[in-house]
Amino acid sequence: MTTSATSLRLHGFFRSSASWRVRIALALKGLAAEQIAHHLRRGEQRAESYLRLNPQGLVPALEIGDATVLTQSLAICEYLDETHPEPALLPGNAVARAHIRAFAQVIACEIHPLQNLKILLRLRKHGSDEEAVQGWARDVITEGFTACTALLPTAATPFCFGATPTLADLCLVPQMANARRFGVDLTAFPRLLAIEAACMALPAFAATAPELQPDAE
Amino acid sequence: MTTSATSLRLHGFFRSSASWRVRIALALKGLAAEQIAHHLRRGEQRAESYLRLNPQGLVPALEIGDATVLTQSLAICEYLDETHPEPALLPGNAVARAHIRAFAQVIACEIHPLQNLKILLRLRKHGSDEEAVQGWARDVITEGFTACTALLPTAATPFCFGATPTLADLCLVPQMANARRFGVDLTAFPRLLAIEAACMALPAFAATAPELQPDAE
Numbered sequence: 001m002t003t004s005a006t007s008l009r010l011h012g013f014f015r016s017s018a019s020w021r022v023r024i025a026l027a028l029k030g031l032a033a034e035q036i037a038h039h040l041r042r043g044e045q046r047a048e049s050y051l052r053l054n055p056q057g058l059v060p061a062l063e064i065g066d067a068t069v070l071t072q073s074l075a076i077c078e079y080l081d082e083t084h085p086e087p088a089l090l091p092g093n094a095v096a097r098a099h100i101r102a103f104a105q106v107i108a109c110e111i112h113p114l115q116n117l118k119i120l121l122r123l124r125k126h127g128s129d130e131e132a133v134q135g136w137a138r139d140v141i142t143e144g145f146t147a148c149t150a151l152l153p154t155a156a157t158p159f160c161f162g163a164t165p166t167l168a169d170l171c172l173v174p175q176m177a178n179a180r181r182f183g184v185d186l187t188a189f190p191r192l193l194a195i196e197a198a199c200m201a202l203p204a205f206a207a208t209a210p211e212l213q214p215d216a217e
Numbered sequence: 218m219t220t221s222a223t224s225l226r227l228h229g230f231f232r233s234s235a236s237w238r239v240r241i242a243l244a245l246k247g248l249a250a251e252q253i254a255h256h257l258r259r260g261e262q263r264a265e266s267y268l269r270l271n272p273q274g275l276v277p278a279l280e281i282g283d284a285t286v287l288t289q290s291l292a293i294c295e296y297l298d299e300t301h302p303e304p305a306l307l308p309g310n311a312v313a314r315a316h317i318r319a320f321a322q323v324i325a326c327e328i329h330p331l332q333n334l335k336i337l338l339r340l341r342k343h344g345s346d347e348e349a350v351q352g353w354a355r356d357v358i359t360e361g362f363t364a365c366t367a368l369l370p371t372a373a374t375p376f377c378f379g380a381t382p383t384l385a386d387l388c389l390v391p392q393m394a395n396a397r398r399f400g401v402d403l404t405a406f407p408r409l410l411a412i413e414a415a416c417m418a419l420p421a422f423a424a425t426a427p428e429l430q431p432d433a434e
Binding site for chain 1: 272287288293295312314316319322323326329336339340353
């Protein structure tokens with residue numbers, strides 16, 4: 001089954017790295033989507049009208065027509081890859097795909113959830129001061145990027161896993177932007193920086209960057 | 218490509234809920250795997266011999282022969298589903314699969330990483346006392362299960378998404394066990410309890426339970 005590009009509506013926020021993942025996937029697939037911004041710091045994702053669409057009140061969410069709403073960025077990217085197979089976000093055989101998914105999941109399950117807005121607010125509620133909160137985020141990202149580096153193939157390729165960007169790259173690049181926001185020392189990760197540079201040379205990554213979105217501040 | 222069952226070696230820990238996910242997937246597929254236990258509280262996952270296999274020092278990891286090691290529980294489950302399609306962990310069309318993956322990712326990306334051993338140690342390091350740490354875990358799980366419930370189809374089925382267990386169920390059941398360990402009030406989630414009961418009536422879930430593993434304490 002395929003979805004006509006014009007019926008796609010992406011609910012996101014310019015600075016949400018999970019939203020950026022989906023923007024990249026859409027762009028790589030050549031799919032246009034109407035963007036609807038929900039300002040996370042202002043709590044717009046908890047407006048009643050949005051909760052009717054996505055009861056969890058999170059971004060991103062992708063409306064694909066006939067009242068179907070997809071949530072969770074990686075599930076959305078896998079859906080786009082299944083319905084629009086070219087270019088493949090998960091190329092290769094089952095082992096190659098498992099390695100790509102594992103890299104993406106280090107970011108989506110081990111880094112991002114431990115440094116997103118929600119957990120930082122929770123930490124402050126638990127009594128951590130601003131310096132401790134920022135240090136927590138830096139530690140989590142540094143540890144996670146060390147893991148990411150260890151998961152890359154021995155022979156360096158332009159992108160994480162080969163000559164084309166995959167699900168791994170579309171998780172990595174937004175996480176690099178988050179890392180900079182928290183002041184992580186990225187010189188410790190030269191290979192990740194090289195991959196990021198290769199990605200940002202592509203319009204699918206460059207044109208979807210947070211600062212270029214209509215809701216950017 | 219297929220993998221002969223006898224060559225599978227699962228590195229795990231009886232109480233690790235991510236390891237339990239993979240044990241269920243293997244059992245549903247009818248695949249035997251040698252189990253190698255790494256005691257997380259004793260730090261055995263950081264032994265040099267294990268780090269050579271999985272530099273991240275986490276469980277689970279699945280050795281599939283010819284020096285290939287797969288990490289990240291959901292990536293491993295997707296690999297098993299691609300190489301052994303029956304019974305399907307992700308049945309249905311692309312939309313159905315996206316809903317199953319989203320449910321699994323609420324648990325894998327939003328609940329589990331915020332209540333696992335690693336983050337609880339980090340919280341204690343940041344000055345939280347035991348009561349605060351346990352309360353944090355309960356809050357995270359309660360909030361996550363509320364999201365999970367909202368993602369279930371309107372018409373209740375025996376399992377999360379239909380008449381057979383999927384990737385969603387194999388994430389839910391181990392997370393329910395974690396919830397009990399932290400004293401979460403599960404009576405607030407009758408539908409999740411009913412799904413758990415349906416799952417635990419199946420040998421693939423019951424026989425892989427933590428307390429029945431060789432390394433259980």
